[in-house]
Amino acid sequence: MLTGYMMMEKDKLHIAIANDDAEDRQFFKDAFNQVRVATAVTLFKSGRSLTNYLRLTPNLPHLVLINLNKPSGAGMEWLIKLRANKKLRDVVVGIYSSSSYMLHVEEAFIAGANIYIKKPDDYSAFKKVLTDVVGISLLYLTDGLNRESFMVSYLEDGL
Template sequence: MNNSKVINQNIFSIYLAEDDMEDQEIFKDALAELETIVNLTLFSNGQELIMALQSQPQRPDMIFLDLYMPKMDGEECLNIIRNNESLDNIPIVIYSNEYNLDRIEKLFSLGANRYLRKPDSYSSLVASLDKTVNSVKRNALGGTAIININV
């Protein structure tokens, strides 16, 4: 038996750390609308995410972090990830309802690549996720760093 793993380059891996189960389901449903095939791994808090990142050799293509979670919040996760050389190149999107420009600036200074405010509508979420995933697939998180699409 051959134990070598074949990686499908058409599947995009995303980790989402989000404690709200309803927000997890909406995020999952919105990703299913994209043309890109996404493998989504969900975490209910920052500790679970960090443990998975430290114990699994496979790295996600992108991480979405909610700011307010129990046990370890998104800012703490961001700090840990950015201070770990083996994880530092993973694009991180802060995914939150908060819209405080000073706080967002601080998160960028800590290493966040993008800030996605949780949209008010499902179609806005789909559009925002499509734009973000396609940006990373092009090998850069270029373009607007703060996404707030209202469709």
């Protein structure tokens, strides 16, 4: 059983995703359903709904993914709000975007992101990136890595 956080579904990596685009939310859900690690994906239409959920739930997700430019405004704002909350400081947070502009990557890491993903256009490359992210997140959770030094970036398609 995974430790560190209470599980919503036993022995599954719980992932929360905020994206205001219904097609993108389905894209993520489908990709995570094909990852070899058992996952439970909770989708949110806005950063506000994700943040409210995280503040109220006793069962924190293991991984939170936020679109840099969405939902409902800048994803960076929601990242900063998550990191300002003591309860949420140790949750693994990934920022994803179609941008690989280094200033965006640096700002995300400075604001507290653990993972920065340049979203590949190709579905199979995207699925591979998500598989890698899940594997690295599991290592973080099971090996007790320090969140402050846990940072990974996926800037090239197919990495």
